[in-house]
Amino acid sequence: MSAIFDKSTPGKSAFPVPQYDIPDFDPVPERFLGGPPDLIDVDEADVVRHYTNLSHMNFSVDTQMYPLGSCTMKYNPKMNERLASLPGFADLHPLSGDACSQGALRLMHDLARYLAEITGMYEFSLAPAAGAHGELSSVMIIKKYFQEHGERRTTVLIPDSAHGTNPASVAMCGFEVKEVPSTPEGDVDIAALELMVDENVAAMMLTSPNTLGLFDRNIRRIADVLHGAGAFFYCDGANLNALMGITRMGEMGFDLMHVNLHKTFSTPHGGGGPGAGPIGVVEKLAKYLPVPRVILEGDTYRLDTGYPSSIGRVHSFYGNFLVCVRAYAYLRRLGAEGLRAxxxxxxLNANYLLAKLKGAFHLPVDRLCKHEFVLSDRGLPNGVTANDVAKRILDYGFHAPTVYFPLLVEGAIMVEPTETESRETLDAFADAMLAIRAEADKDPDLVKKAPHCAPVKRVDAVTAARRPVLKWDD
Amino acid sequence: MDYTGITDSDRAEMLAAIGVKSLEDIFSDIPNPLRLRCPLDLPGPLSDIEVEKLIGGMANANRIMHSFLGGGAYRHHVPAAVDHLSQRGEFLTAYTPYQPEVSQGTLTAIFEFQTMICRLTGLDVANASLYDGATAMAEAVLMTLRGGEKKNVAVSGAVHPHYLAVLRTYLWANGIELREITPRGGITNAPSATHAIDSDTSALVAQSPNFFGCIEDMEALADIAREQKVPIIQVITEPLGLGLLKKPGDFGVDIACGEAQSFGNYTGFGGPMLGFLAAKGEYMRRMPGRLVGRTIDESGREAYVLTLQTREQHIRRERATSNICTNQGLCALRAVAYLSLLGNHIGGLAALNHRLTALLKHRLEEIGFDPVFEAPFFNETVLRIGGARGIAERLRREGWQLGLLLEDMHPGMTDCLLVCATEMNTPEEIDSLVHVLKGII
Structure with a gap:
């Protein structure tokens, strides 16, 4: 597929700039002026056709099942898009002032309250723009707490099953990362943890359910061990979709957490964002939350920056507000019973798929899963790998599962069907996986050379990294 | 009322296939004391009609007025084609393009976005986006600190105050000092900049056009940085200016970063915005975030792929160049569609924005507003009038937002307003504003 630059023809135009007859009262001095721009000349039809044709080369939730583990690729209701594009939201300037923004502030205030109820946290901030941004803000809160309390704690514990963002966020706050091992059953190794926790440990970060899709049966004990040493327990909320209305992070003993609105609360992923990563904390950490915070005084909502203990600002304005509108719509549409369902x-969907696939693929930990499960490529014949399975499933019209994550399972194949897939779709996906398993025996090259039906064949990532070409040149 | 696709009979059969009796059983691994005994205390479920009415009412409770607000978020016309293309489900509901064979649409668009940002800034390499301008600036500064022993950063006090605040948050977490260079006459004071830099300084940071709308003498600041042997970072909140003004690359700027919301994205109460980051080639492996590269597939056809991923958190973990994962992909798609449509008319549009702001300034000066700074400006500028807060309040009641009161952000700038005109403001609208103001002042 050619790039838009190939279509540029001098003289074409898609953007009529208004021709107002006004003088220039303050010409920009010559020495600040640049040369002519170096963009392109195309017409509107060129642009619409180019990007529409590009879109045809994408897999998406709107076109097929997208069982990408850890990413919660559920269907995104169209009503939410309509609401987020209302002029009262889309055209609202962030510096309009509280008096002009009452509707937006109310929505933010209520959404934060609902998230607190769903998770059992005391208070939420919607400022972080993505999950990793929420993690970073939370680790800052932990750092600030210990600074205010005159303690120099140096270490944050992270299990070997964690998302890469966890250690990266910790490192951005100057903490040292120590890895906590898991047991063969997929839980945190409590005995190892007890040996690691001391007065240097500021916190432990854990995804719940964990990245194997398993609920850690010792979760309260982990919390107790940490709290006993004065450390905090952080929940990476990427997997909240398994637990709404069933249990809460507050009940599990977590002190702070982030929620990925673009996962659990069904805001679209946009090919890599925008998402939103609101953070929730227990009462004693509330004063450290980012500013500004939305408060209700009488019947008026206000942006408040008067929190001297706050970590400060983390975003140009107030976070990804239009993503919050979508999440709010989703939440109000479903209510408590809808979220639980x-x-x-x-x-249910994950366990059903697991039951259908576990005889055909190696299952590292055989127990009830939550919203996702992890298989592996161990035992696949003829050198067929997780990557081969991922590429071959594309030919069957499904997006690939997440592969090679979590790192503690070699050749991991991580499947998250989500609740929005029908039984027919789940059956079709299982049939495709089983067919690939059979192909691995009978016709391994078919699998190893896949995909055959995708817009392009396997892409040469090695050359891309060795000789990077990161922009179009004529 | 939910969005699930499972019928009652499906459920029964699926439970049987799993080998359990009830939905309760698939949660039996969650210890009893942790299980919720009663439903969540949330408002009840609503139909689509009710949700649309409720949230429509909230949208209507915001007041969208005749506005001359800028200050880091800019009101621009968004062509219908941008909305249309970004609502295509294939773009909207795709994940980060980890499987390049079925993500060529997203990957190609990001590659084009990187190219356009490089061309606009005159730099060699641009990433796929960051959250917003403020975090882009913080990430740019962290790039210059990584792997070194530097202890402070010299930053112009004429940078957007929210950006300074975010940088302060990020630097505090890293134990790095932020040295703010007090501006003079609305621009960065060169002797103070020289004075702020020492052997422990990782970078010199300035915004141009700056928060007050003034165009900085980036050439002079770049010379200072070169003499002191520190990289210079240029922050930009209104990238439309790049259609008219010299590019960062023209001054030898090392890293350009900031906000690209102006390109096809709405102000949206400040989010989602679109952070961008571009740099000289030597910084390529220190860049945070996604980078898309061109390569070939097995049949030799041109294809695109996420590349240099060993910089990133999912591979490098605590040694990654940043923790960023999800960024602002769809906003970047909107930007590249917008820039494709706007094309080389960007120069004309930038010039129009400047002329309208100059007209606004001229008309306001005629009725008693005073200019605060003499430095040249691009599309926003600071004006002073006695009783500015009261005037702004009365204007608001008449449906006008004249500008941003600066005294809340910059104590000492009493009665100062930052005003901004864009192509959304017609000359007639400026005449009407003046007419309304005459009745107030």
Missing amino acids: TSETAV
Whole structure:
């Protein structure tokens, strides 16, 4: 597929600049002026056709099942898009002032309250723009707490099953990362943890359910061990979709957490964002939350920056507000019973698929899963790998599962069907996986050379990294 | 009322296939004391009609007025084609393009976005986007600190105050000192900049056009940085200016970063915005975030792929160049569609924005507003009038937002307003504003 630059023809135009007859009262001095721009000349039809044709080369939730583990690729209701594009939201300037923004502030205030109820946290901030941004803000809160309390804690514990963002966020706050091992059953190794926790440990970060899709049965004990040493327990909320209305992070003993609105609360992923990563904390950490915070005084909502202990600002304005509008719409549409049904069905669908696939693929930990499960490529014949399975499933019209994550399972194949897939779709996906398993025996090259039906064949990533070409040149 | 696709009979059969009796059983691994005994205390479920009415009412409770607000978020016309293309489900509901064979649409668009940002800034390499301008600036500064022993950063006090605040948050977490260079006459004071830099300084940071709308003498600041042997970072909140003004690359700027919301994205109460980051080639492996590269597939056809991923958190973990994962992909798609449509008319549009702001300034000066700074400006500028807060309040009641009161952000700038005109403001609208103001002042 050619780039838009190939279509540029001098003289074409898609953008009529208004021709107002006004003088220039303050010409920009010559020495600040640049040369002519170096963009392109195309017409509107060129642009619409180019990007529409590009879109045809994408897999998406709107076109097929997208069982990408850890990413919660559920269907995104179209109503939410309509609401986020209302002029009262889309055209609202962030510096309009509280008096002009009452509707937006109310929505933010209420969404934060609902998230607190769903998770059992005391208070939420919507400022972080993505999950990793929420993690970073939370680690800053932990750092600030210990600074205010005159303690120099140096270490944050992270299990070997964690998302890469966890250690990266910790490192951005100057903490040292120590890795906590997991047991063969997929839980945190409590005995190892007890040996690691001391007065240097500021916190432990854990995804719940964990990245194997398993609920850690010792979760309260982990919390107790950490709290006993004065350390905090952080929940990476990427997997909240399994637990809404069933249990809460507050009940599990977590002190702070982030939620990925673009996962659990069904805001679209946009090919890599924008998402939103609101953070929730227990009461004693509330004063450290980012500013500004939305408060309700009488019947008026206000942006408040008067929190001297706050870590400060983390975003140009107030976070990804239009993403919050979508999440709010989703939440109000479902209510408590709808959210619970969402989690129940997400877990039902995952366990159903697991039951269908576990005889054909190696299952590192055989127990009830939550919203996702992890298989591996161990035992696949003829050198067929997780990557080969991922590429071959594309030919069957499904997006690939997440592969090679979590790192503690070699050749991991991580499947998250989500609650929005029908039984027919789940069956078709299982049939495709089983067919690939059979192909691995009978016609391994078919699998190893896949995909055959995708817009392009396997892409040469090695050359891309060795001789990077990162922009179009004529 | 939920969005699940499972019928009652499906459920029964699926439970049987799993080998359990009830939905309760698939949660039996969650210890009893942790299980919720009663439903969540949330408002009840609503139909689509009710949700649309409720949230429509909230949208209507915001007041969208005749506005001359800028200050880091800019009101621009968004061509219908941008909305249309970004609502295509294939773009909207795709994940980060980890499987390049079925993500060529997203990957190609990001590659084009990187190219356009490089061309606009005159730099060699640009990433796929960051959250917003403020975090882009913080990430740019962290790039210059990584792997070194530097202890402070010299930053112009004429940078957007929110950006300074975010940088302060990020630097505090890293134990790095932020040295703010007090501006003079609305621009960065060169002797103070020289004075702020020492052997422990990782970078000199300035915004141009700056928060007050003034165009900085980036050439002079770049010379200072070169003499002191520190990289210079240029922050930009209104990248439309790049259609008219010299590019960062023209001054030898090392890293350009900031906000690209102006390119096809709405102000949206400040989010989602679109952070961008571009740099000289030597910084390529220190860049945070996604980078898309061109390569070939097995049949030799041109294809695109996420590349240099060993910089990133999912591979490098605590040694990654940043923790960023999800960024602002769809906003970058909107930007590249917008820039494709705007094309080389960007120069004309930038010039129009400048002329309208100059007209606004001229008309306001005629009725008693005073200019605060003499430095040249691009599309926003600071004006002073006695009783500015009261005037702004009365204007608001008449449906006008004249500008941003600066005294809340910069104590000492009493009665100062930052005003901004864009192509959304017609000359007639400026005449009407003046007419309304005459009745107030």
